[in-house]
Amino acid sequence: MTGILGIELRRSSALLAGAVTAVLGVAGLYVLGFTGQTALWDQQWSLLAVFQRIMLVLLWPLALAAGAWQAGRDRRDRIEELLGTTPAPDRRRLWPGALAAALSLAAGYLLVLAAGSAKVATAAGHPGTGWWAVTAVGALALAAAGLLGLGVGRLLPYAYTPAVLGVGSLAGLLAAIELTRFGDPGKPGAALLLPYFTSTISDFQTVDGAVSAGQAWWFGGLAAGGLVLFLASNRLVRLLAVVPPALGLALATPMLTVPAFPIDPAAVAEVCTTDSGPKVCVTAAHSRRLPTLVGPAREALLLLAKLPNAPVSVHEAAPGAGRPQPATEAWLDPDNLGSTELTARILAGAGTPICVSNEDDDYLEVLRARAITAAWLHGSHPAPGTVLTTEEQTHRDTMWTALVALPTAEQERRITAVRAAGLDCGDQAAALGIGAGR
Template identity: 80%
Template sequence: MSRILGIELRRSGALLAGTATAVIGVAGLYVLALTGQTGLWDQQWNLLAVFQRIMLVVLWPLALAAGAWQAGRDRRSRIEELLGTTPAPGWRRLRPSALATALCLTTGYLLVLVAGAVKVATTAGYPGSGWQAVTAVGVLALVAAGLLGLGLGRLLPYAYTPAVLGAGSLACLLAAIEATKLDDATKPGWALLLPYFTSTISEFQAVGGAASAGQAWWLGGLAVGGLVLYLATNRLVRTLAVAPPALGLLLAAPMLTVTAFPVDAAAVAEVCTTDGGPRVCVTAAHSRKLPMLVAPARQALRLLAKLPNAPTSVHEAVPVPTRPQPASEAWLDADNLSSAGGPAELTARILAGAGTPLCLRNEDSDYLAVLRARAVTAAWLYGSHPVPGPALAPAEQALRDTMWKAFIAQPEAEQQRRVAAVRAAGLDCGDQAAALGIGAGR
């Protein structure tokens, strides 16, 4: 069997399909480096596994077309009738081709994981939970496409079948992206039946075990159905090929109502300093960034000490509802932790809103007004205006300069009262722009 498989690997299109999977997948990962967007997948093993699944929107039609092309090899070579006269059962002759296709597609998919792992290993702290299952289901999805392509290619042995299957499935999958947009992305419902994920997740989320198990049932049934369709030698057995996908769909149905991307409790758990100084904490997902945060965070605490009831520790605030902010803590948005340009800018971002994260109460909140109030607050605490950070548009900077001048024209005690009011508003997700009282219409 191993000798036959080796011949199959050398002479069939399976090896080419696996190679194309690896090349396109690796290119899909690293092309984001050109625009600095590798953060979509290189911060955590979970993110890498999910991003690979997103790329199946392209890789799945490729595998489907490759399987159909492979199935038509005997017909293209005009040896179909000759092979039909051999005494060996047809399924035995076709089995190595199916095995080679599955093996090559699996290897190609895993090579993409290995290529991404090179970068993830240098940046990830907490690996995330469940990524192994996500990867395994991705492999199963790709193998299912290859086997289904083999089955459909043998059922419809025409020259145009691979092209129609590849282009048609790609068009359908792209259309499904738009059709499956939901208000609650954590509960995608029937979109979980697609071979790919329609969106990525944050480093604070995981793919639920129930979702992965349901997808495995469905895609496994699809793979078995494609294999039966390919190996079948009579019409009755081919008709029975619909049974495995139907059973898989039945077993997968409960996953359609679950929360597919729950908050990962281990990812949002805090990791804190233990050196005896003021506590500085980050989430486990960003544990590698704790050393770079310590000095800027403690500098921010020294500057915040001029406020009454000043905070005594700094904590990363995650973008999920966990707990109310205590008055004794200064919080830093997780996005700011990742995007700050240096220690001085990181200190300034902690001081924005006097140590409170950005919070908009409803869709009618004046987003820019809140940002301006937080910037003025940061400048007052930092001791200079503007604070370190990216350059703004001239018109926006001029507006903030005007607000700053109006604010420092107030008596010192009134300035302190207003900054404290901004912090109090931020602790309760109130209107920080109104609390500052400086700006257009105030």
């Protein structure tokens, strides 16, 4: 068996399909470097595993077409009649080719993971939960595409079958992206039956174990169905090829109702300083950034100390923390951890994260109030790291002038009110009371 498998690997298109998969996958990872977007996958193993799955929108049709192409080898070489005269059953002759195709495609997929691992290993703090299962299901899905292509290619051994399968499945997967665009990203439902994920995740999320298990059943059923279709010699057995996918779908159905990408408790767990200075904490997902945060965070605490009931520690505001912000803590939004002006980012909103989205009507007013607060605490306007249009800078200059024209006690009262509003996720723009006709 090993010798036959080696011959198949050398002489069939299986190795070529695996190599093309690896090359395209690695290119898909690193082409993002030209636009500075490698953070979509290089910060955590879970992000890499999910991003690989997203790339299956292109790799899956390729594997399907490659399988169909390999299935047509005997007809292209005009040896079908010759092989039909041998006493050995077809399945004995075809099985090594199917195994070679599945192993090559899966190996190509895993090589993409290996290519991204060096970059992830230098950046990841918390590795993520269940990423290995996401990767294993991706390899299974790609192998299933190859086996399904083999089955369809043997059933329809025509020259145009690989092209029709490849182009048709690509068109179908792209159409599915449009159909799922308006759904809830957290509950993809039937979209989980696709080989790829329709969205990426944050480094605080994980793929639910039930999703990986359900997808393993589904793609395992597709792989078994394709293999039966490829090995079968008569029409009745080929009809039975629908049984494994149907069984896999039935076993996978429960996953369609679960939240697919929940918050990972291990990723949002806090990692804190242990020295004698004020406590500074980040999430486990961003633990590598703790050393760069300590100095700016403690500087921000010194500046915040001018307020009554000032905070005494700094914490990353992790999503899903499930607790209100204590008055004794200053929180920093995770998106600001990469800033070069961390002190000013902590001072924005007087140590509170922003509670409105950029789609809200009052977003700009709240952003202005938080920036003016940071400038007042820092003692200079604008606060470091602020880059604005001339029009916006003029507007904020007017707000700053109006604030510092007030008595010192009133200035302090308003800045304190901004912090109080932020602690309760209230209206910080109204608390400052300056700008927008206030």
